[in-house]
Amino acid sequence: MYLYFEATAALYTLTVITVLLLVAGIICSVVLWSKGKAKSLHHQLNIGAVIKAFIVDVVLQLQILKVSFVRWLMHFCIFIGFMGLLAQTTVIAFMSHFLPADLAVSKSFFVSEASAVGGAGARVLDVWGDVFGLMLVVGLVIAIIRRYVVRAAQLETMLKDTMSITLLTVIALTGFLSEAFRLMDPQFASIAWYSFAGYTLTNILEAIGIGAMNYKLWVWIHALVSFFFLAYIPFSKAWHIFVSPIEIVLDASERA
Amino acid sequence: MENETKNVTEATENTEQTPEAAQAAPAAEGPAETAAPAEEKTTRIPIEKLSPRQLLELDACTRCGECSNWCPAYDQDQREPLNPRGRAALFKDIISRQHGVFNADSFLGKLLGKKPVTDEEMQEFAKDLYACSTCMQCHFVCPVLIDTVELWERIRECVVDAGYGPLETQKDLVLKTKNYDNPWGQPRSSRARWGKMAKKKKRIKDAPKDISKKPAEVLYFVGCTASYDNNVEEVGINSVNIFDHAGVDFGILGNKEKCCGSVLLRMGDRESFKRICTENIEQFNDLGIKTLVTSCAGCLKTIKEDYAKFGKLNFEVKHTLEYVVELIKSGRLKLTNDVNLKITYHDPCHLGRHAGVFDAPRELLSLIPGLEFVEMERNRENSRCCGAGGGLKSGYPDMQNQISQKRVAEALTTGATELVSACPFCYQGLQVGIQAMDAPINMRDITELVCMALGEGPADEAEKKE
Numbered sequence: 002m003y004l005y006f007e008a009t010a011a012l013y014t015l016t017v018i019t020v021l022l023l024v025a026g027i028i029c030s031v032v033l034w035s036k037g038k039a040k041s042l043h044h045q046l047n048i049g050a051v052i053k054a055f056i057v058d059v060v061l062q063l064q065i066l067k068v069s070f071v072r073w074l075m076h077f078c079i080f081i082g083f084m085g086l087l088a089q090t091t092v093i094a095f096m097s098h099f100l101p102a103d104l105a106v107s108k109s110f111f112v113s114e115a116s117a118v119g120g121a122g123a124r125v126l127d128v129w130g131d132v133f134g135l136m137l138v139v140g141l142v143i144a145i146i147r148r149y150v151v152r153a154a155q156l157e158t159m160l161k162d163t164m165s166i167t168l169l170t171v172i173a174l175t176g177f178l179s180e181a182f183r184l185m186d187p188q189f190a191s192i193a194w195y196s197f198a199g200y201t202l203t204n205i206l207e208a209i210g211i212g213a214m215n216y217k218l219w220v221w222i223h224a225l226v227s228f229f230f231l232a233y234i235p236f237s238k239a240w241h242i243f244v245s246p247i248e249i250v251l252d253a254s255e256r257a
Numbered sequence: 258m259e260n261e262t263k264n265v266t267e268a269t270e271n272t273e274q275t276p277e278a279a280q281a282a283p284a285a286e287g288p289a290e291t292a293a294p295a296e297e298k299t300t301r302i303p304i305e306k307l308s309p310r311q312l313l314e315l316d317a318c319t320r321c322g323e324c325s326n327w328c329p330a331y332d333q334d335q336r337e338p339l340n341p342r343g344r345a346a347l348f349k350d351i352i353s354r355q356h357g358v359f360n361a362d363s364f365l366g367k368l369l370g371k372k373p374v375t376d377e378e379m380q381e382f383a384k385d386l387y388a389c390s391t392c393m394q395c396h397f398v399c400p401v402l403i404d405t406v407e408l409w410e411r412i413r414e415c416v417v418d419a420g421y422g423p424l425e426t427q428k429d430l431v432l433k434t435k436n437y438d439n440p441w442g443q444p445r446s447s448r449a450r451w452g453k454m455a456k457k458k459k460r461i462k463d464a465p466k467d468i469s470k471k472p473a474e475v476l477y478f479v480g481c482t483a484s485y486d487n488n489v490e491e492v493g494i495n496s497v498n499i500f501d502h503a504g505v506d507f508g509i510l511g512n513k514e515k516c517c518g519s520v521l522l523r524m525g526d527r528e529s530f531k532r533i534c535t536e537n538i539e540q541f542n543d544l545g546i547k548t549l550v551t552s553c554a555g556c557l558k559t560i561k562e563d564y565a566k567f568g569k570l571n572f573e574v575k576h577t578l579e580y581v582v583e584l585i586k587s588g589r590l591k592l593t594n595d596v597n598l599k600i601t602y603h604d605p606c607h608l609g610r611h612a613g614v615f616d617a618p619r620e621l622l623s624l625i626p627g628l629e630f631v632e633m634e635r636n637r638e639n640s641r642c643c644g645a646g647g648g649l650k651s652g653y654p655d656m657q658n659q660i661s662q663k664r665v666a667e668a669l670t671t672g673a674t675e676l677v678s679a680c681p682f683c684y685q686g687l688q689v690g691i692q693a694m695d696a697p698i699n700m701r702d703i704t705e706l707v708c709m710a711l712g713e714g715p716a717d718e719a720e721k722k723e
Contacts, residue, residue, distance in 0.1 A: 039307055
């Protein structure tokens with residue numbers, strides 16, 4: 002089962018390699034952490050404090066909002082946008098492999114003989130992808146302006162900062178471009194507006210004279226860059242996306 | 258060893274040596290350890306001394322740089338290794354090259370061009386590591402809430418273990434604390450001298466009783482700075498007068514009082530701290546007290562927060578001002594005299610950010626009649642550090658002076674004539690700035706204002722100078 006882009010042996014192979022590299026990178030970090038032998042926590046884990054900190058400081062990031070709305074908007078959009086897209090891809094990948102094809106819900110989500118555009122579930126994924134993709138773009142635009150145009154005094158730009166921003170930007174742009182080119186195909190006309198951001202880009206591209214292109218080529222570029230980024234995460238600045246929440250909730254528990 | 262210590266006592270007992278003077282001149286002959294043990298340097302960082310969480314914290318830093326907007330040391334010297342972000346990144350780089358999967362000795366590490374950590378790098382790192390007052394501001398502004406101070410102190414421990422810390426000027430404090438149980442290198446036998454002198458000068462009714470001989474409900478832990486520094490002894494004298502006024506059943510340990518060990522912990526000598534902390538816990542617990550009260554923010558933080566990691570205390574720990582607020586509320590203390598002063602309050606880092614005591618001092622100030630209290634722009638969680646803590650004053654006196662001047666300048670903008678704090682160490686630290694600027698503002702401990710409101714009168718300035 003698939004939606005818009007059929008998985009091939011090459012894609013499977015790359016996925017496995019990416020996951021292995023990602024796991025290896027995570028193990029590298031965990032091995033280093035485990036060399037610390039002192040006590041990590043001085044008090045019992047306070048579950049209430051952990052949950053509260055997770056909602057307030059990890060998801061909503063109110064501690065950043067108290068300092069600056071722009072910085073909060075940037076960070077919140079990148080974090081939630083990235084996590085939303087990662088979740089969408091993961092959900093699609095798992096469902097397309099583990100959900101029996103003859104189930105109604107499968108037909109609702111994926112392309113079938115009856116429908117080349119999927120059912121109501123596919124529309125949810127269309128909106129989902131555009132909402133989080135747009136959030137990621139908004140966050141990245143603010144980040145690029147702050148770091149490279151305004152050059153906020155507190156920022157010190159290293160290669161790893163530029164690498165992460167560049168990779169995420171390429172992922173977001175190729176994602177929307179592949180969608181925009183796909184929506185130029187008349188068979189998607191009836192469902193195009195569910196991909197509101199991608200379809201807007203379709204109209205812009207057509208208005209400036211850029212015609213239909215093979216969207217699958219763009220999906221491949223998008224996939225390759227995404228794979229590289231995923232494998233690179235444990236060694237990159239983006240590693241904090243997964244590590245910082247651990248520290249936030251542990252600190253809250255210790256101080257509770 | 259006892260004889261040797263006695264010699265030191267006799268040699269210095271009749272001097273009026275201030276802690277500053279003691280710092281400048283090494284302690285008299287015969288300490289238990291006259292010099293630092295022969296150092297065996299190794300560039301290998303013993304990361305096992307850190308916790309997995311602390312190693313994770315190095316990865317948790319988002320490099321947002323918010324800490325660089327607030328760090329008092331970075332404010333003076335804007336080099337990246339001096340701000341918390343840079344320090345964390347540098348340490349991560351060092352330990353990755355030594356202990357990471359791709360370390361400099363591994364095949365992959367060599368392939369990736371990882372280089373072994375050099376002696377010069379370690380020296381530079383240690384030098385910058387100690388340019389920190391452990392004020393904890395970085396924790397409060399960090400969006401990830403990294404437990405920075407605990408991390409820096411643990412890294413200092415690693416650096417000490419590797420033979421690169423503390424700095425030469427700080428080693429003296431550590432050595433003196435280990436040998437004399439106070440960082441000023443003063444004899445143990447003169448620890449309670451301030452009380453006897455105050456009694457002689459009729460500044461207090463009676464010298465506080467020795468709690469080890471006559472049990473009491475409250476132990477007043479005077480602390481090294483208020484015990485030995487003539488300029489700060491007011492803190493002890495005022496506290497005693499307040500307790501007497503309220504009829505508190507209290508006592509002091511006198512010459513049996515030892516340093517709380519804060520200096521050792523902040524400098525990274527955790528093993529020595531453990532010894533002094535364990536001895537103190539045992540001594541305190543044996544007294545059967547209900548409350549330990551101290552006027553020193555550093556002692557409070559150490560006893561209340563750090564001791565709890567090494568043993569159980571069978572009493573509660575309070576700062577004098579918290580205790581005074583309770584005395585007033587219970588009606589045992591009545592502040593009746595007007596204190597017509599315009600003051601501003603400096604939150605000591607160890608009392609505020611470290612121990613979370615922000616409201617009690619403000620409540621106390623609001624209870625003093627006639628007082629006009631103006632907040633500084635940076636207060637409470639964002640109070641600007643005076644630079645005296647964490648070994649910064651001994652390691653980088655010029656930097657501390659500049660940091661202190663910034664705080665004093667901030668106090669002056671309020672129009673206050675009195676700069677009030679609740680820590681003898683901040684008192685010393687801010688005094689440095691006041692003197693350097695010749696600023697028209699008086700440094701006072703909060704207990705002094707309470708005494709004035711009790712009609713005990715302010716400390717006589719002439720006598721103070723004498």
